[in-house]
Amino acid sequence: MKSPIPDYLQSVLEKARPIEEGAPAGYIDVLARADTSRLAVALAMVDGNIYSAGDDELEFSMQSISKAFVYAIAIEDAGLKAVLDKIGMEPSGDAFNRLSLQKDSNRPFNPLINAGAITAHSLVVAPDATVEQRTERILNALSRLAERELHIDEEVFEAEWKDANRNMGIGYMLKAAGIITCNPAEAVRGYIRQCSINVTVKDLAMMASVLCNSGVHPISGERIMPAESARQVLSVMATCGMYDGSGEWLATVGFSAKSGVSGAIMGALPGQVGIAAFSPKLDERGNSLRSVDICKQLSADMGLHLMNSSQVALSTVQIKVAKILAGVNNTEPHHPNCDREVMVFSLRGAVRFAGSERLTRALERELTGPHMDACAVVLSFRETYSLNDIARRVIHEDIKRLLEDSRNVVAIDPSDVLQWHAYAKGDREHPVIVETESQARDHIGGAGCRAVTLSEGW
Numbered sequence: 124m125k126s127p128i129p130d131y132l133q134s135v136l137e138k139a140r141p142i143e144e145g146a147p148a149g150y151i152d153v154l155a156r157a158d159t160s161r162l163a164v165a166l167a168m169v170d171g172n173i174y175s176a177g178d179d180e181l182e183f184s185m186q187s188i189s190k191a192f193v194y195a196i197a198i199e200d201a202g203l204k205a206v207l208d209k210i211g212m213e214p215s216g217d218a219f220n221r222l223s224l225q226k227d228s229n230r231p232f233n234p235l236i237n238a239g240a241i242t243a244h245s246l247v248v249a250p251d252a253t254v255e256q257r258t259e260r261i262l263n264a265l266s267r268l269a270e271r272e273l274h275i276d277e278e279v280f281e282a283e284w285k286d287a288n289r290n291m292g293i294g295y296m297l298k299a300a301g302i303i304t305c306n307p308a309e310a311v312r313g314y315i316r317q318c319s320i321n322v323t324v325k326d327l328a329m330m331a332s333v334l335c336n337s338g339v340h341p342i343s344g345e346r347i348m349p350a351e352s353a354r355q356v357l358s359v360m361a362t363c364g365m366y367d368g369s370g371e372w373l374a375t376v377g378f379s380a381k382s383g384v385s386g387a388i389m390g391a392l393p394g395q396v397g398i399a400a401f402s403p404k405l406d407e408r409g410n411s412l413r414s415v416d417i418c419k420q421l422s423a424d425m426g427l428h429l430m431n432s433s434q435v436a437l438s439t440v441q442i443k444v445a446k447i448l449a450g451v452n453n454t455e456p457h458h459p460n461c462d463r464e465v466m467v468f469s470l471r472g473a474v475r476f477a478g479s480e481r482l483t484r485a486l487e488r489e490l491t492g493p494h495m496d497a498c499a500v501v502l503s504f505r506e507t508y509s510l511n512d513i514a515r516r517v518i519h520e521d522i523k524r525l526l527e528d529s530r531n532v533v534a535i536d537p538s539d540v541l542q543w544h545a546y547a548k549g550d551r552e553h554p555v556i557v558e559t560e561s562q563a564r565d566h567i568g569g570a571g572c573r574a575v576t577l578s579e580g581w
């Protein structure tokens with residue numbers, strides 16, 4: 124079978140192609156001369172699979188998209204606290220190249236406008252590092268993300284550097300405010316070099332997928348940045364990544380994104396997919412019109428809005444009531460009066476707080492109400508893909524309370540998602556942990572017993 128996804132991406136491009144408004148960035152002459160017919164899109168899944176369409180081999184400079192990753196590098200090199208002391212996390216509501224600082228703290232509003240990005244750049248390696256050291260550090264880190272050696276487009280760099288008055292103005296403002304301590308012209312030169320690193324849409328989608336995969340590279344399996352840094356970057360991208368269009372972007376498109384004046388947009392939907400789109404013509408805010416349209420289409424067609432409520436929590440708990448037929452094994456006759464009721468609670472999927480709360484509520488409801496006299500409580504984690512920390516804590520507490528109530532608790536946990544013994548070492552009481560349903564039945568009813576379910580099969 125041929126996957127429909129590349130065909131779908133091609134149709135997305137064809138819908139965006141007729142958009143002819145806007146103009147390429149005028150203030151960097153190489154970008155001003157860009158071929159405006161160019162158009163590309165790529166998706167990188169968090170398991171490393173990449174789809175792309177259009178001019179997917181075309182290289183362009185990252186421009187402001189580099190800011191997102193250099194922020195992560197600054198956090199690694201200087202520490203989150205030092206970075207937050209110098210750079211805020213609030214949307215500025217202003218153009219990206221505005222000479223602006225927050226009133227109370229004198230910090231740039233966020234790391235994704237130029238003032239914050241130049242500051243983040245100055246924190247890479249060490250405050251006294253040279254432009255060359257910082258550039259090398261950034262190129263190496265970005266190359267690891269892209270899984271290939273990236274290069275600076277010297278022509279783009281020269282074009283921006285020869286007329287960098289506004290960014291120089293920002294650099295001197297930062298120096299005067301005590302935010303950067305190095306030579307402002309050097310910080311700006313390094314920042315412009317970082318903006319001139321060339322990538323393709325496939326590179327960008329893959330780089331975004333690392334952020335979506337909480338900092339672990341989907342292909343190499345290497346941890347590129349701590350999960351906290353990936354979350355920090357995605358958060359500021361969500362609130363500040365599209366400059367003064369960020370609020371509308373989050374409400375309409377709904378995934379974290381960062382745009383650059385070369386015409387690219389990098390998007391990221393945590394846990395799912397990294398996205399990149401490219402076409403050079405920009406709106407007045409500096410966002411590519413066709414790339415915006417591509418992201419809007421992808422979000423609407425594929426349900427990529429971060430704020431879409433997932434239905435997962437609703438279907439996580441399944442409750443079954445089973446009867447253990449007492450005395451039924453190969454030899455003994457059945458004694459109906461001795462049949463015992465067992466409550467089986469199965470938990471499905473990747474369970475987080477909401478799923479564990481549903482289990483807790485179901486346990487409380489069933490065991491204080493209609494099935495109060497159940498002789499055993501079976502918790503089945505056979506179809507549980509994972510428990511996050513909070514879900515595990517809640518369920519451990521549920522089990523402790525069931526044991527305190529003198530309940531017979533059996534957990535079917537073949538892949539050890541509960542990690543009972545790792546977490547409950549000091550406890551006096553433990554549930555019986557088994558791997559299969561028949562082991563659970565044998566434990567409750569005696570070897571060879573049978574169970575009939577009053578609800579669905581067990």
Ligand SMILES: NC(=O)CC[C@H](N)C(=O)O
Pocket residue numbers: 185186187188219220237283290315318382383384385409
């Ligand atoms: N929005 C952008 O992509 C801006 C990056 C560009 N290098 C600048 O500083 O002006």
